[in-house]
Amino acid sequence: MKQFLEGSHAVAEIVKRCRPGVVSAYPITPQTHIVEDLAQMVSNQELNAQFVNVESEHSAASVVLGGEATGVRSYTATSSQGLLLMAEVVFNIAGMRLPVVMTTANRAISAPINIWNDQQDVMVVRDSGWVLFFAESIQEAVDLHLQAYKLGEDPDVMLPVMVNMDGFILTHGMEAVDMPSQEEVDRYLPAYKTTYKLDVENPLTMGYLADPDYYLEIRYMVQETHTELLSKIPQLAGEFKKTFGRESGGLIQTYRMEDAEQAFVAAGSVCGTIRDAIDELRAKGKKVGLVKIATYRPFPKDAIASSLKNVKEVAVVDKSISLGGFGPFYTDVTSALLSLGAQAPKTSGFILGLGGRDIRVKSILDVYEKLSGKQVDCAFIGLKQELLAETE
Amino acid sequence: MTETLFKPGHTACAGCGQAIAARLVIDAAGKNTMIANNTGCLEVFSTKYPESAWCVPWIHSLFENCAAVASGIESGLKYLGKKDTINVIAQGGDGGTADIGLQALSGMLERGHDVLYVCYDNEAYMNTGIQRSGLTPTTSNTTTTPPGSASFGNPRPKKPMPDIAAAHGIPYVATASVGYPQDIQKKVKKALSIKGPKYIQIHVPCPLGWRHESSQTSEVAKLAVETGLYPIFEYENGQLIPRKIASVKPVEEYLKVQGRFKHLLKDAKGLKEIQAVADYNIKKYQLKAQE
Numbered sequence: 023m024k025q026f027l028e029g030s031h032a033v034a035e036i037v038k039r040c041r042p043g044v045v046s047a048y049p050i051t052p053q054t055h056i057v058e059d060l061a062q063m064v065s066n067q068e069l070n071a072q073f074v075n076v077e078s079e080h081s082a083a084s085v086v087l088g089g090e091a092t093g094v095r096s097y098t099a100t101s102s103q104g105l106l107l108m109a110e111v112v113f114n115i116a117g118m119r120l121p122v123v124m125t126t127a128n129r130a131i132s133a134p135i136n137i138w139n140d141q142q143d144v145m146v147v148r149d150s151g152w153v154l155f156f157a158e159s160i161q162e163a164v165d166l167h168l169q170a171y172k173l174g175e176d177p178d179v180m181l182p183v184m185v186n187m188d189g190f191i192l193t194h195g196m197e198a199v200d201m202p203s204q205e206e207v208d209r210y211l212p213a214y215k216t217t218y219k220l221d222v223e224n225p226l227t228m229g230y231l232a233d234p235d236y237y238l239e240i241r242y243m244v245q246e247t248h249t250e251l252l253s254k255i256p257q258l259a260g261e262f263k264k265t266f267g268r269e270s271g272g273l274i275q276t277y278r279m280e281d282a283e284q285a286f287v288a289a290g291s292v293c294g295t296i297r298d299a300i301d302e303l304r305a306k307g308k309k310v311g312l313v314k315i316a317t318y319r320p321f322p323k324d325a326i327a328s329s330l331k332n333v334k335e336v337a338v339v340d341k342s343i344s345l346g347g348f349g350p351f352y353t354d355v356t357s358a359l360l361s362l363g364a365q366a367p368k369t370s371g372f373i374l375g376l377g378g379r380d381i382r383v384k385s386i387l388d389v390y391e392k393l394s395g396k397q398v399d400c401a402f403i404g405l406k407q408e409l410l411a412e413t414e
Numbered sequence: 415m416t417e418t419l420f421k422p423g424h425t426a427c428a429g430c431g432q433a434i435a436a437r438l439v440i441d442a443a444g445k446n447t448m449i450a451n452n453t454g455c456l457e458v459f460s461t462k463y464p465e466s467a468w469c470v471p472w473i474h475s476l477f478e479n480c481a482a483v484a485s486g487i488e489s490g491l492k493y494l495g496k497k498d499t500i501n502v503i504a505q506g507g508d509g510g511t512a513d514i515g516l517q518a519l520s521g522m523l524e525r526g527h528d529v530l531y532v533c534y535d536n537e538a539y540m541n542t543g544i545q546r547s548g549l550t551p552t553t554s555n556t557t558t559t560p561p562g563s564a565s566f567g568n569p570r571p572k573k574p575m576p577d578i579a580a581a582h583g584i585p586y587v588a589t590a591s592v593g594y595p596q597d598i599q600k601k602v603k604k605a606l607s608i609k610g611p612k613y614i615q616i617h618v619p620c621p622l623g624w625r626h627e628s629s630q631t632s633e634v635a636k637l638a639v640e641t642g643l644y645p646i647f648e649y650e651n652g653q654l655i656p657r658k659i660a661s662v663k664p665v666e667e668y669l670k671v672q673g674r675f676k677h678l679l680k681d682a683k684g685l686k687e688i689q690a691v692a693d694y695n696i697k698k699y700q701l702k703a704q705e
């Protein structure tokens with residue numbers, strides 16, 4: 023049965039059904055509703071968890087690291103500055119192979135301080151070893167949390183998973199959501215069991231110092247697991263569909279790509295806007311489609327290359343930027359397309375929506391306009407020329 | 415020697431006070447104990463992959479977060495219903511405790527986790543090459559407080575960490591010294607018998623950083639106590655219980671056996687300043703045997 027839910031509440035509901043034993047978080051807009059809801063659930067004894075009210079995000083991440091190290095399913099959520107503050111721990115959790123799940127309510131980064139949505143925060147921990155999922159809708163955010171625990175806790179995986187959902191747009195938006203029941207979740211996601219944990223009966227040392235004789239191989243093993251995930255994640259999404267009857271997650275999703283000559287590549291809620299723009303363009307006879315990045319790490323390079331191999335022009339839409347460089351998606355997509363050699367499409371990079379600047383269908387149509395022109399690698403869309411003139 | 419939970423064969427310097435103290439702590443705590451360790455000398459010399467000196471569950475995450483990791487472990491154990499039978503210890507050096515890890519420690523104390531925090535105080539960042547910390551004593555020569563024509567060495571006194579811990583209203587705080595091994599073990603056992611957050615700070619000479627003979631670790635540690643420069647006391651529910659000094663020695667006796675204070679010995683003003691620190695400690699912590 024579908025329920026009309028706020029995104030944050032929907033996430034809290036699904037996290038509750040995943041039965042984490044340790045929950046720790048520090049408040050930051052727009053993540054707050056999620057953890058407030060969880061605190062209430064613990065307080066009402068709807069959720070049997072230790073809810074640890076920490077003094078910072080650095081400690082929130084450290085607490086879930088410790089909880090997970092005792093073999094207990096753990097959960098945290100953050101955003102923006104909070105994610106940056108916990109960055110050190112985020113890398114550490116992945117290196118220690120602890121399958122924590124975290125929600126990131128994607129938000130801009132200071133300065134200037136700005137609480138609105140873009141995707142610059144997650145890019146700071148892009149290289150940490152976490153599996154990075156991006157949700158397009160509230161429903162997908164719900165489903166990805168389930169898949170996140172299922173995937174991360176797989177004994178052959180043992181990696182943390184982050185579910186990215188656009189701040190405000192998804193966290194504070196309302197949607198009719200098909201919320202899996204507790205019984206369904208229990209069947210899909212059994213209790214977490216591991217031998218890789220702190221245990222007085224079998225005392226392990228975790229978090230060694232590894233010198234140059236060992237470090238390279240230990241890092242390689244994380245990379246190798248990510249490579250294996252490129253086949254595991256489609257299986258995961260396939261099984262999920264069989265169980266719940268919905269397409270959610272996977273490596274990529276495509277929209278109207280069958281005969282497309284031009285394509286957008288994007289991730290997150292902006293894909294909804296792009297779908298609308300595509301429908302408009304299609305109505306005018308333009309053969310255009312969308313490749314949605316549902317999993318950003320591991321990067322689905324082959325899936326992306328093969329979905330774009332018959333396309334002539336590609337527009338990569340980034341809601342973040344590596345200042346002084348390019349949009350991060352653009353860098354990855356162009357790398358993936360190298361495998362197509364001379365057949366590779368002309369690929370342009372566009373930066374949109376930083377700091378919550380509205381992305382409308384019109385913005386996507388502006389991108390489309392530029393797509394058939396000269397190739398660009400980092401073109402900002404929607405700049406107010408009058409503001410730029412003022413600062414000169 | 416009875417069986418230990420901290421195996422020899424680690425790579426600490428000869429005479430390392432921290433290595434001795436860490437063994438005393440875990441052997442007093444016993445095998446039903448989990449440890450979260452900050453980055454620092456102890457972590458580096460005890461867990462170089464693939465060897466580990468630890469015979470109990472032990473985890474190292476980062477430099478400054480052992481108190482938060484231990485909070486998570488304690489929460490995990492509570493969730494599993496195992497907390498009553500397992501001790502949780504968070505431990506780190508003076509830098510990881512009093513400087514970069516102070517916030518995480520304060521959070522852990524304030525939230526009331528059932529964890530014993532142990533600070534191994536060797537009075538500088540030793541693992542990175544003897545830089546000053548908030549627990550480096552006045553005038554000490556470290557690589558970031560070198561004496562020179564414009565400097566006397568470290569310009570500031572030690573941060574009163576035990577008092578800061580006690581100000582959180584926690585049930586048990588103590589200082590100890592590797593010069594008095596039985597006292598360390600007695601305090602660890604007492605601390606672990608009390609529910610809630612506990613803090614023990616142990617003075618651990620570092621022959622490399624303090625520049626004393628590696629055979630003199632115990633003597634140097636005792637001199638710090640006997641001069642009043644390292645007050646040994648407990649706060650049980652806020653109540654001060656000092657360890658009295660039978661006969662107080664002048665600070666010079668402690669300073670002169672260490673290279674880090676060498677520049678002081680020619681300087682009457684500097685010596686006076688340090689004697690004043692000792693006198694203050696003796697008064698504040700009521701260390702004199704007969705008063």
Ligand SMILES: Cc1ncc(C[n+]2csc(CCOP(=O)(O)OP(=O)(O)O)c2C)c(N)n1
Nearest residue numbers: 453454455477507508509510538539540541
């Ligand atoms: C965030 C961070 N900053 C700095 C360091 C470098 N570092 C590692 S250990 C250490 C000093 C440790 O000093 P202390 O806590 O007193 O322990 P000791 O080595 O003296 O026993 C420093 C500065 C680090 N690992 N992480």
Ligand code: SF4
Nearest residue numbers: 426427430455620622
């Ligand atoms: S440098 Fe000091 S603290 Fe570090 S191992 Fe050597 S003696 Fe011990």
Ligand SMILES: [Mg+2]
Nearest residue numbers: 507508538540
């Ligand atoms: Mg130190």
